[in-house]
Amino acid sequence: MARDKSPKRELLIELLIDKIPKELHIHFPHRWWFIGDVLITTIPEKLKQYRSAVGEAFLQLEPKRARTILGKTGPTRGITREPSFDYLAGDKNTETIHKELGCYFKLDAAKLTFSPGNHFERERMLDAVKSDEFIIDMFSCVGNLSLPIAVNKAPKQIIAAEINPYAFKYLEENIKLNKVTDVMKAIEGDNRVILREFEGKADRVISGYLHSDEDQIRQAVRLCNEGSMLHYHVAITARKEIQTETIMNIKKIIQAEGRVCTKMIRKRVKKYSPGVEHIVLDIVIN
Ligand SMILES: C[S@@+](CC[C@H](N)C(=O)[O-])C[C@H]1O[C@@H](n2cnc3c(N)ncnc32)[C@H](O)[C@@H]1O
Structure with missing residues (x-):
């Protein structure tokens, strides 16, 4: 999981700085993580109208790893624990294979x-x-x-x-x-x-x-x-x-x-x- 003062975040800020009004810069994403080749970040309400710019910046930031960018907009819902993710950029197909601990986890990262x-x-x-x-x-x-x-x-x-x-x-x-x-x-x-x-x-x-x-x-x-x-x-x-x-x-x-x-x-x-x-x-x- 990438965090606040990492070199990657500095790069993300550089990619976004001219695309988003100055007063909103404090809302730039602080966290993002991968499920397979789907990158998920938190997208505060204030940045919602700039979601495509944020998504495109992440695609540039992680050209080798990220195929699709999603933004977490709220809590996980109901007994099936469906996440609240918005599509931001990249491929709209959110099915992916996440590799961890020697396993292949195939799933729809937007829905599960x-x-x-x-x-x-x-x-x-x-x-x-x-x-x-x-x-x-x-x-x-x-x-x-x-x-x-x-x-x-x-x-x-x-x-x-x-x-x-x-x-x-x-x-x-x-x-x-x-x-x-x-x-x-x-x-x-x-x-x-x-x-x-x-x-x-x-x-x-x-x-x-x-x-x-x-x-x-x-x-x-x-x-x-x-x-x-x-x-x-x-x-x-x-x-x-x-x-x-x-x-x-x-x-x-x-x-x-x-x-x-x-x-x-x-x-x-x-x-x-x-x-x-x-x-x-x-x-x-x-
Ligand atoms: C939050 S997920 C947890 C997944 C996994 N145990 C983990 O820790 O990563 C909970 C899962 O339990 C399932 N679930 C909820 N109520 C259930 C029930 N009564 N019987 C079987 N599965 C249920 C949901 O659909 C969901 O996929």
Whole structure:
């Protein structure tokens, strides 16, 4: 991810300085990142009427890497987490193949979530997983968290659930593209319903959605076998009492399911929004 005082930003300013009125220069983009050959930047409201100029400047800045330029205009929406991106410049086809951790993630970068800020979490999962595990990814998207495991580790089986038909199409395609059909299987639908047949079977459950409801947490716990690891992702304010309340709540749900939490470790994944963090709780369930 490129940032404030990098030489690239200096170059970006040079490319834009004559194209945008002086009083708007303080709004020049500060951040941009790549999903495959799609470059995404933040585009403040004040620069919206200059979106083509901003897009063209990025195409010049990254001629080898960027085919399409998108601008983030707002938060990710709804249960399918559709991003709010505006087309700025370049090729209008926003389907791309992002390469990371030895995997090919094919996706429509304008319509589906793939967070660069989750890179270290994707990598961390590779260290955590042991051979021969039965793993369930409850919120798979295009395989964001579980595909690297299938490609780089030796799981017994990965079951990947996804409710959004558009994400599911890419998930299935990515399983084939990465030649892991022998260990990874995609299932389409609501994880509260479609995963019931796997209750008590998982060695590891990945719950990678920041706004799970109580039924989804219950389902995650039910999937766990004795001593299984649940990776529960949540967006939470930095305030200690709220964090304590969230943890107590999860412990209560685990107890209500007749299970025990024998270990819980909290890890920070990234900043989610002002005052809110994306954290993951690694919970051992017995
Ligand atoms: C924010 S994405 C997270 C992707 C990935 N776990 C990650 O961390 O990068 C959440 C995904 O869960 C899917 N989802 C939401 N509710 C679901 C449900 N009830 N059952 C299955 N998938 C669901 C969404 O469609 C979306 O693709």
